[in-house]
Amino acid sequence: MNAEVEGFAQFVEARQNALQRTAWLLTGDWALAEDLVQTALARSWPRWERIRRRDDPEIYVRRVMVNTWAHWSRRRWRGEQPSGRVPDGQAPGDMAAEVAVRMAVRSALGSLAARQRAVFVLRVFDDLSEAQVAQVLGCAVGTVKSTMARAVARLREDPRLAELLDREAR
C-alpha cells in the first residue's frame, strides 16, 4: 500500500464515528449519514496527498461533507419530513425518553435552514471554533456568528426542545 492510502485508511478508521455523528445530525437518518460520509470520503480521497498536508485534513473532509449535504438537500427527492411522528409529550421509561430526545432534536434541527443547521451542528456538536466553521463553510466569521444566533433563536422557539432544555437545567 502507498503511504497516501495508508494515511487515508488511518484517517477513516480514526474519524469515521465522529464524521458519521455529524452526518446524522445533518441528515437525521443513519443510512443517509453513512452514504454522506462515504461520498465525502470518496471525493476527498483522490486529492488526499494534498489534503493531508494541511494542518487539519478533517476540516476539509467536513467541508466536502457539508457541501455535499447542502447539494443533496436542495434536491427534491431528498425532501426531509422532520416532524412526522414525534411522540406527544414525555413517555415513561428510559428507552422512551431517549427516543423522545432523539426525535425532538431531529425535528428541531429539521426546522432550521440548511446553513443554520450546518453552523449549529459544527459549532455546538463538533466544537469547532467560529473561525473553523467559517473555513468549513467558506464564509466570513461574522456570517457564522449571525447564522449561529439565528439558529439558536429559532431552536429556542421549539417547544419540545425548550421543554427538554428546561428539564436538563433543573
Next chain:
Amino acid sequence: MNGMDRQMRELLDAAVGEPPHQVSVEAVRRRVIRRRVMEYVATGAAVAVTAAAVLAGIGALGRGPGRSAAASTAVPTVYVCNVKGTVIPIRIATNTAGKPIRVGFLAVTAIAITPDEKTAYVVEGSGSSGTVPPIATVIPIATATNTAGKPIKVGRFFAGPIAITPDGKTAYVVESSGSSGAVIPIATATNTVGKPIKVGRLAGPIAITPDGKTAYVASWSLGTVIPIATATNTAGKPIKVGAGLEFGGIAFTPDGKTAYVVESSGGSGAVIPIDTGTNTAGKPIKVGASAGGIAITPDGKTAYVGNQGPGTVIPIDTVTNTAGKPIRVGTSAGPSEIAITPDGKMAYVGNLNGTVTPVTIATNTAGKPIKVGGFLGVGPIAITPDGKTVYVASRNLGTVIPIATATNTAGKPIKVGSSSVVGDTDTLPCMAITP
C-alpha cells in the same frame, strides 16, 4: 461555550448515539472508481477509444505517435495536469487553453518535459484493486502536436514523481506499488523501461543533480535518501536523514554540490543538507513543523523553505547552513509552493488560503498577497523562462491564473477544469512549462 450551548451539546450527544455501521476504505475506493468511470464514460465519447477497452486494460488511449511527430518546433506552452486524467496545454503567448489531451482517467500525478522540449512525460499514477485492472503508466505527449503516445507501463499501482536527466536521455519514475518501491528508468529514445532500481517502499520525491550523474530519491518508510548513479542505474548506500514520515522536496544548489532535503516527520521539520560529493548528510537545519516546498536562488546563496504551520518562508544561508529570520507570508493557511524567478530577484509563494505572496529576495520582505482564489489553496507554480509570467493553479476553482511579474497583478483565470461543488472539483496536481 455558554450554558445554553453546553445544554444543547448534551442534548445533541444524547440524541446521536452510535453509528450502526462502519465505513470501509474499500467501499470508499469503489466509489472513487465508479465516479471516475462514470465521468469517463460520460465525457469520453470524443476520444477514439471506448471505456470498455480501457477497463480491459488495453492502453491504446492516445492517437498519434509520441515522438516521431515532433517535427515542428513547439510553441511555448504550460502543461497543466487535471487529476481526472487529462493534460491541458496553455499557450503562453495568448494565455488560452487548448484541447485537453486525455492520458487516462484515474489520477495524473506528475509531469516532466524533456530539455529539448519535444516530449512531455505524464505519469498516470493511480490504479486500483477494484474493477479496473491496476496499472500505472507514463504517457509521452508530443509537444509539437499535443497528442498522447502509447502508454509505457511502469507499475501495478501507484507511480510518480518523475524527473528527466539534463541530457534528456532518461526519465526516472518513482513507482511504489505493493510492498516495494522502485525507480523505473525510461529510455526516452525508445520509450522503453529499464530494470527497476529497488529503493524501499513508499518512495517520495526524486531530483537529478545539474550534472545529471546522480538521481536522489527519498524513501519515506526508511527515512533515507538514496543516490542512484545514472550511468549504471544502480542504487548507492542510503543516506539517513530523519525518522522518515514525510519529505517535502529536494533541491540542489546550481553548482550541484549540495542537495537540500526537506523532512517533516513527527512535527519537527528540518532541512538536511547532503554533500553530493561524499553523499553524507550534514546537521539538520530546524525550520519548524509542516515544512513544505523548497527553492534555491539561481546564485545558489539562499534556499527558501515554506512552513505551513505559522505561514512563513524561511531563508537558509547555503554557505553557513543556518536558518534566517522567518518571512511572514500568510496566516495559518500557510505557504505550500515556492518558485523563484530566473533572474533571482523574486520568490513567489503559493499559500493554502488561495493567495500568492511575492517575496523580494534582496531584502527578504513579503509584498502584498495576490488573490488567486480557492479554498483548497494554490497548486503548482511555474514561471516562464523569460520570468515575465508566473502561472499559478487554483486547486478547487479548476483555473490557472497568470500573474504578470512586472506589476504583480493577477490576469484573467484560464479555465482548465470544473468547479461546481467544492468536493467535486478538479485538482490540478502538477504543471510544467516548456524550457
